[in-house]
Amino acid sequence: MQKTQVPPDQYIKVGSINTRYWTIGNAGDSIILLHGGQGSVEFWLYNIDTLAKFYRVYALDMVGSGRSDKPQASYSLTYQAQFIKNFMDTLSIKSATLIGNSMGGGAALQFALLFPQRLNKLVLVNSMGLGKEIALGIRLTTLPLLIRLLRPSRRLLAPMLRNNFYDPQIIPAEWVELRYPIFALPGRKPALMAMVKTNFHLLGVRSQVFRPILSQLATITAPTLVIWGKQDKIIPVAHAYIAAKTIPNAHLHIFDCCGHHPHLEYPEKFNNLVLEFLASSISIH
Numbered sequence: 001m002q003k004t005q006v007p008p009d010q011y012i013k014v015g016s017i018n019t020r021y022w023t024i025g026n027a028g029d030s031i032i033l034l035h036g037g038q039g040s041v042e043f044w045l046y047n048i049d050t051l052a053k054f055y056r057v058y059a060l061d062m063v064g065s066g067r068s069d070k071p072q073a074s075y076s077l078t079y080q081a082q083f084i085k086n087f088m089d090t091l092s093i094k095s096a097t098l099i100g101n102s103m104g105g106g107a108a109l110q111f112a113l114l115f116p117q118r119l120n121k122l123v124l125v126n127s128m129g130l131g132k133e134i135a136l137g138i139r140l141t142t143l144p145l146l147i148r149l150l151r152p153s154r155r156l157l158a159p160m161l162r163n164n165f166y167d168p169q170i171i172p173a174e175w176v177e178l179r180y181p182i183f184a185l186p187g188r189k190p191a192l193m194a195m196v197k198t199n200f201h202l203l204g205v206r207s208q209v210f211r212p213i214l215s216q217l218a219t220i221t222a223p224t225l226v227i228w229g230k231q232d233k234i235i236p237v238a239h240a241y242i243a244a245k246t247i248p249n250a251h252l253h254i255f256d257c258c259g260h261h262p263h264l265e266y267p268e269k270f271n272n273l274v275l276e277f278l279a280s281s282i283s284i285h
Helices: 077-090 103-114 136-140 144-149 154-162 173-183 188-199 207-219 238-246 267-279
Strands: 010-014 017-024 030-034 056-060 096-101 119-125 224-229 250-255
Touching: 010 077, 017 077, 030 077, 030 103, 077 103, 096 103, 103 119, 103 207, 119 267, 154 173, 207 238, 224 238, 224 267, 238 250, 250 267
Parallel strands: 030 056, 030 096, 096 119, 119 224, 224 250
Antiparallel strands: 010 017, 017 056
């Protein structure tokens, strides 16, 4: 990953929720980048500049994550999808392409089902919401005592991040340093506990989270690109094939030697793949 300039932080009130976001680009349709659970805009640091050469791109700290407010809430995928719509309404974004990674992908799926008229295209990146299976580490966070015992530290953060990557050596130290202050923000733990309680249990993703999505996947009409890291330790690649097989207008691309964040592990290839998809609905190779 090459060094890149960090976009300036901006803040906007989405209802009562103070929301941090980045925006770059002045031409073309809108793209909204959605990070995973307890992530932040920094997860899109190596993608936003390239995409903004052709589109107006927004990356936001989802409600309950990053530097955005962390209200007492359920943090269900429906709640998060409604927040995305409210964000769009606040900035007068009529419609957009959503690119969602992990839980951000689950929120994007829910958005596609609830607000199809506001969605141009959909890009799912190692997305949650397509099945029960999820990493043991995520399931263990459903134990409240474990979360309470966690103490923010650089020593703890680096191994946690590395587990998401196929090759941990590619993670730049500068990126870990950008993530640490957010990892240590006050109010993070209560939001994390609420998010975990609503969406997971010790056996995996709660059935009330993924079953309604699976039952409606075939109704998604937006052109969809499914991207997955073949060696993802968080959400199995089998979920990619479920999405690609069931969503009527879906294309699939699997990155080999890749974990949970293809957009960070192979940013140049990822960016080119997405741009090709956005420029045309022809099959992606």
